[in-house]
Amino acid sequence: MSPLLAALGLLVLAGAVLAVSVPDPRLSILGLAVSLLVSPLLADPFPAPLPLAARLLGAILAVWLPWLVLRDAERATASTPFGWPAEALFAATAAVVGYEAHGLGLAPRGPAAATAAGLALAVLAVAPLVSGRDTFRLGIGLALLVDAATLLRAALDGTPGPLEQLITSLLFVALMGGLAALASAARGAPAVDAFRVEAHRARDHAGTDAASASPSTRS
Amino acid sequence: MTPLPLIAVPLALAAFGLLVGTRRRLATAIGIVGLMVTVALGIAAAPGSSFEVGGSVLALTPFGRLFLVLGAASGLGLSLIGLAVGGEDDPGAMRPGSLPVVTLVAVGGLAVALTAQDPLVAFPAALGAGAGGLLASFRATPSAAGVEAARRELRVAGVAAILVLPAVAWLAGPSTPGVAPSAGLGLAYLAVATGLALRSGVFPFHAWAARLAAAAPRLALPLLLAWLPVGLLLVGLDWERGSVASLWASFEAERQLAIAVGATSLMLGALGTWLQDDLEQIVAYSVVQDAGFGLLALAAFDLSGWEPARTWLLVFVVVKSAFAGWSVALRHAFGTGRVADLRGWLRASPLLGVALVAIALATVGWPGLPVFEARWALVRLALDDPFRSIVFLGGLASLAYYGRLVAIGLARPEPETGRGAPWQLRLPALRPSSAEETRVAVGAGPGRFVPAGARRLAAATTEAWRLNRAPAAAALVLALALTGLAVAAGGFDVGPAAGELPIPSSSPAAASAGPQPSSPTASPGGPAVGPSFVPLPLPTP
Numbered sequence: 001m002s003p004l005l006a007a008l009g010l011l012v013l014a015g016a017v018l019a020v021s022v023p024d025p026r027l028s029i030l031g032l033a034v035s036l037l038v039s040p041l042l043a044d045p046f047p048a049p050l051p052l053a054a055r056l057l058g059a060i061l062a063v064w065l066p067w068l069v070l071r072d073a074e075r076a077t078a079s080t081p082f083g084w085p086a087e088a089l090f091a092a093t094a095a096v097v098g099y100e101a102h103g104l105g106l107a108p109r110g111p112a113a114a115t116a117a118g119l120a121l122a123v124l125a126v127a128p129l130v131s132g133r134d135t136f137r138l139g140i141g142l143a144l145l146v147d148a149a150t151l152l153r154a155a156l157d158g159t160p161g162p163l164e165q166l167i168t169s170l171l172f173v174a175l176m177g178g179l180a181a182l183a184s185a186a187r188g189a190p191a192v193d194a195f196r197v198e199a200h201r202a203r204d205h206a207g208t209d210a211a212s213a214s215p216s217t218r219s
Numbered sequence: 220m221t222p223l224p225l226i227a228v229p230l231a232l233a234a235f236g237l238l239v240g241t242r243r244r245l246a247t248a249i250g251i252v253g254l255m256v257t258v259a260l261g262i263a264a265a266p267g268s269s270f271e272v273g274g275s276v277l278a279l280t281p282f283g284r285l286f287l288v289l290g291a292a293s294g295l296g297l298s299l300i301g302l303a304v305g306g307e308d309d310p311g312a313m314r315p316g317s318l319p320v321v322t323l324v325a326v327g328g329l330a331v332a333l334t335a336q337d338p339l340v341a342f343p344a345a346l347g348a349g350a351g352g353l354l355a356s357f358r359a360t361p362s363a364a365g366v367e368a369a370r371r372e373l374r375v376a377g378v379a380a381i382l383v384l385p386a387v388a389w390l391a392g393p394s395t396p397g398v399a400p401s402a403g404l405g406l407a408y409l410a411v412a413t414g415l416a417l418r419s420g421v422f423p424f425h426a427w428a429a430r431l432a433a434a435a436p437r438l439a440l441p442l443l444l445a446w447l448p449v450g451l452l453l454v455g456l457d458w459e460r461g462s463v464a465s466l467w468a469s470f471e472a473e474r475q476l477a478i479a480v481g482a483t484s485l486m487l488g489a490l491g492t493w494l495q496d497d498l499e500q501i502v503a504y505s506v507v508q509d510a511g512f513g514l515l516a517l518a519a520f521d522l523s524g525w526e527p528a529r530t531w532l533l534v535f536v537v538v539k540s541a542f543a544g545w546s547v548a549l550r551h552a553f554g555t556g557r558v559a560d561l562r563g564w565l566r567a568s569p570l571l572g573v574a575l576v577a578i579a580l581a582t583v584g585w586p587g588l589p590v591f592e593a594r595w596a597l598v599r600l601a602l603d604d605p606f607r608s609i610v611f612l613g614g615l616a617s618l619a620y621y622g623r624l625v626a627i628g629l630a631r632p633e634p635e636t637g638r639g640a641p642w643q644l645r646l647p648a649l650r651p652s653s654a655e656e657t658r659v660a661v662g663a664g665p666g667r668f669v670p671a672g673a674r675r676l677a678a679a680t681t682e683a684w685r686l687n688r689a690p691a692a693a694a695l696v697l698a699l700a701l702t703g704l705a706v707a708a709g710g711f712d713v714g715p716a717a718g719e720l721p722i723p724s725s726s727p728a729a730a731s732a733g734p735q736p737s738s739p740t741a742s743p744g745g746p747a748v749g750p751s752f753v754p755l756p757l758p759t760p
Contacts, residue, residue, distance in 0.1 A: 051273065122381060129374065138370055142377035149381045153388035157339065162273025164340045167331060171347035174328075175376065178353035182369045185357045 058169020250319025481514030563632025
C-alpha cells in the first residue's frame with residue numbers, strides 16, 4: 001500500500017470518527033465533509049480531474065444542505081455512546097480486517113486502503129444507524145454507510161468511470177438533501193425534534209433554561 | 220432522438236420546481252407541465268437510441284421507454300387527482316416538494332438507471348432516485364409519525380446501498396479470471412436480494428411499508444412503495460441475468476430463501492390486507508403482497524421467466540397507482556377512509572366501482588391474459604408442487620379483499636353516508652363573474668380590462684371545475700385503472716418490450732441458459748439494445 005493512500009485512508013477515518021463522536025453538530029458536519037471529500041481519492045489509479053471534480057462538488061453540496069439547517073444550532077446532539085477513543089479503536093480494528101480481507105476471494109482491481117477504509121466506515125456507521133434516535137445522527141450514519149459502499153466498490157472493481165462518479169455524487173446530494181428536508185420538516189412537527197437533544201447535554205450549555213430541555217431544538 | 224432529453228428535461232424541471240418550492244402553485248404547475256413534456260419526450264424517443272458519457276453507454280430500450288412513459292403518465296394522473304380532490308391530497312400541499320416535482324426527480328433518476336448499461340451506474344442511480352423520492356413522504360403538516368416514517372425510508376435507502384453496491388462491484392469483473400467461491404456468489408446474490416426485498420417492503424420488512432402508508436401523503440404511496448422499488452428491482456433483474464443467473468445451482472440455498480420470502484409475502488399479504496380497515500393500509504398491504512412476485516422473479520433463474528417478470532412489474536406499478544388514486548377519490552367522496560363506514564359507496568359512485576373492478580381484473584387477470592400467465596409463470600418457475608399451487612392460490616386471494624370492498628360498496632348505505640353522486644356532471648350557472656374574479660381566473664394583472672365574454676367563460680370554467688371535482692377525480696381513476704388493464708392485457712406492446720433480453724446471445728451466461736424468446740434488437744445504424752453486462756468468467760456448474 002502506498003504511503004499516500006494510507007495517509008488518505010487515515011484522513012477518511014479521522015473525519016468519520018470526528019463525525020460520529022463530537023456532540024457539536026457543526027464539528028460533526030466538518031468531519032463528515034473531510035471524509036466525503038477525501039474518499040474519492042482512495043482509488044488506484046486516481047480519478048480523472050473532471051469526474052473527481054464532480055465528486056468533490058457533490059460532496060460539498062451534500063454537506064452544505066444539512067449545514068443550512070444546522071448552522072444556527074446551538075446545542076449538542078447525541079453523539080456516540082462509546083466516546084471517540086472507542087470509536088477510533090473500532091475503526092482501526094475494522095480497517096485491519098478490511099486490509100486483510102481485501103478482494104474477498106477474487107482478484108481486486110482497487111487498492112487495499114479503500115477496503116480498509118470502507119469497512120471501517122461501515123463499522124462507524126452502525127452506532128448512529130442503530131442507536132441514533134435523532135435525524136441528524138441518522139443522516140451522519142447513512143452518509144458514512146453510503147461512503148463505505150462507494151469505497152468498497154472502488155476497492156473491488158477499481159476506479160469508477162466518469163458517469164458513475166457523477167451519479168454517485170448525485171446520490172450523496174439526494175441523500176443529504178433528503179436529510180436536510182427531513183430535519184427541516186421535523187422542526188415544524190409537534191413533539192418531534194430535528195436534532196434530538198439529550199437533556200443532560202442541553203443543560204450543560206450556558207444560557208439554556210428549562211424550556212431548552214424540551215425536545216425541540218428551535219422554537 | 221437520444222435518451223438524453225428524457226433524462227435531462229425531467230431532472231432540470233425538477234430542480235427548478237424544487238427551487239421555487241415555497242411558491243406552491245408555481246412548483247405544482249412546473250411539475251405537471253414537466254410530466255406532460257416527459258410523456259411526450261418518451262413517446263417521441265426512439266427505442267435503441269443511445270449516447271455515451273465518459274465511456275459509459277446509456278441506451279433506451281423499448282421496455283425502459285414504456286416504463287418511463289407510464290411512470291410519468293401515472294404521476295401526472297395522480298397529481299391531477301390530487302388537484303381535483305384538494306385538501307390534504309393536493310399535490311402542492313406536500314412539503315418540501317410537490318408530488319409532480321418529486322415524480323420528475325424519480326422519473327429522471329430511473330431514466331438513468333434503466334438506460335445505463337453498467338450496473339455500477341444503474342444501481343446508484345436507482346438508489347438516488349429512491350432517496351429523492353423521500354421528498355414525497357412529507358405531508359403538509361409535519362407529524363411525529365411522518366418524520367419517523369421518513370427516517371425509516373432514509374435508513375432503508377442506506378442499508379440497501381451498503382448491501383447492493385459492494386456485492387455488485389465484487390462480481391463486476393475481477394482483473395484476473397478466477398473461480399469465485401460459491402459461498403461468495405451466494406452471499407453477493409443474497410445481499411442484493413435482501414437490499415431489494417428491503418426496498419420492496421415484502422414480508423418480513425413490511426412494517427416499513429405500513430408505517431409509511433400511515434404517515435406519507437396518500438397520493439405519494441405508489442411512488443414510494445411501487446415505482447421506486449420496482450425501478451431498483453428491474454436493475455437488479457438486469458444485473459442478475461448478466462452476472463449470476465447461469466450459476467444459480469451453486470447457491471441454491473440462497474435462492475430458496477428468496478423464494479420463501481416471496482411466497483410468504485404472497486400468502487400473508489392477502490391476509491394482512493383483509494385485516495385492515497383503513498383504505499391506505501389496504502393499498503400498502505396489497506403492495507406488500509404483490510411485491511412477493513418480484514422476489515419470485517429474482518429467484519426464477521430461467522430465461523423464460525424474463526418476460527413474465529417484467530410484464531408483471533409493469534402491470535403492478537400502474538395498477539397500484541390506480542388503486543391509490545381510487546382510495547383517495549373514495550375518501551374524498553365519502554369523507555372517510557374507514558372501510559366499515561363506506562357502506563354503499565359503489566351505489567353512490569359507480570364510476571369508482573367500475574374502476575375497482577378494472578383494478579382487480581388487471582391485478583389478477585384470467586387464464587389467457589398476459590398478466591395471469593405472467594403470475595403463473597413466476598410461481599411455476601420458482602416452486603414445485605404442491606407449494607406451487609398453494610402459493611398461486613395465495614396470490615389469487617387478493618380477489619377476496621377486492622370482493623370485500625365491492626360487497627361493502629353494494630351494501631345498503633347508512634343514512635348519513637355519502638356526499639351525493641360524484642359521477643354526475645353538473646353544469647355551472649352562466650353568470651358573469653366580478654372583474655377581480657376574472658382577473659384572477661385568467662391571470663391578468665390588476666386594472667387590466669377583460670372582455671365580458673372572457674369573464675363569462677372564466678366564471679363558467681371555475682364553477683364547472685368546482686362543481687365537478689369528484690367526477691373528474693373518478694374519471695381520472697378510471698383512466699388509470701383502464702390503462703392498467705390495457706397493460707395487463709398486453710397493450711402498448713408490453714410483451715415484445717418485456718421479452719427483450721438483457722444479455723447478448725453470444726455470452727456464456729445466455730448460451731447456458733437455454734433457448735431465448737427473443738434477441739436484442741438493434742436500431743438502424745444504432746447499437747444493440749439491451750444491457751451488455753459482462754458475465755463472470757466462471758465455470759457453469
